[in-house]
Amino acid sequence: LVVAATLLDMKVAGLLPQGELVDAEAVALLEARDLLFARLLQYRAFKEVSAWFARCLQREDRRHVRAVPLEEKHRKQTPELVWSLTTDDFAALALLAFAPKEIPHVGLDHLHAPLVSIREQAAIVVTLLRGTESLSFRELVAGVTEPGIVVARFISVLELYRHAALSFEQLEPLGELTLRWAADSWSDETLATLGADYDR
Structure with a gap:
């Protein structure tokens, strides 16, 4: 209250x-x-x-530690220590333990990867598509080993699709991507501004 x-x-x-x-x-x-x-x-x-x-x-306070030696029946069950290594083996282990450790090296190659031009890869895509009826994306990047070039070609495909220069077809999710040239009239001057958003 x-x-x-x-x-x-x-x-x-x-x-x-x-x-x-x-x-x-x-x-x-x-x-x-x-x-x-x-x-x-x-x-x-x-x-x-x-x-x-x-x-x-x-x-x-009612608990006390039992200070007694190990019982004989348990003492007999412990295996006898048998040395299987020689003095040379111990010397080799000592050399390995006291050997100076190698300083870890962090590679910086990935920080200096060469820049890939979207326009150059788009020009390659245009050349390959205009010379055939259809082409899969797997065939478009065949022989390319650098991941940056694969990504640049995929971005160039998206940019060309945005300019209605090509069409693609994919029958199932994560399936084969088939590309076809769709531009009636194409000027190479269009490549000058292609991928300008990625230059920033």
């Missing part, structure tokens, strides 16, 4: 407008009572925790 009354008084003091109706000393008294209540709750929590530790320590 005291806690509920204290909280209610603080709620009323917070809702009332600041003026003559609210006494600053009363508000300070309510805050002091609330702080005292919070400290009492902390004291109770610490007291319960200390009682729990006391019960655990009292329960553990």
Whole structure:
């Protein structure tokens, strides 16, 4: 009841407008009572925790370590140590253990990969497609070993499709991608602006 009354008084003091109706000393008294209540709750929590530790320590006092040697029946079951290595073997192990470790080397070749031009790869795609009726993307990148060139040719295919220069067909998801030339009139000047977004 005291806690509920204290909280209610603080709620009323917070809702009332600041003026003559609210006494600053009363508000300070309510805050002091609330702080005292919070400290009492902390004291109770610490007291319960200390009682729990006391019960655990009292329960553990009844346990004692058994300081006895290993029984003979278990001692006989331990296998006898047999050395199978010679002194030369130990010398070789010591040399291997004390040999200086090789400093790990981090390759930086991937940071200096050559740039691949979208326009150049698009020109290759145009040349290959205009010389045949249809061509699969697998055939388009046949013999290419660098991943950057494969990606550049795929981007050039997308750019050419955006300019309605080619069409592609894929009968099933993740299936073979068949490309066909679809432009009625094509000028090589279009390649000058192809892939300009990737130059930035």
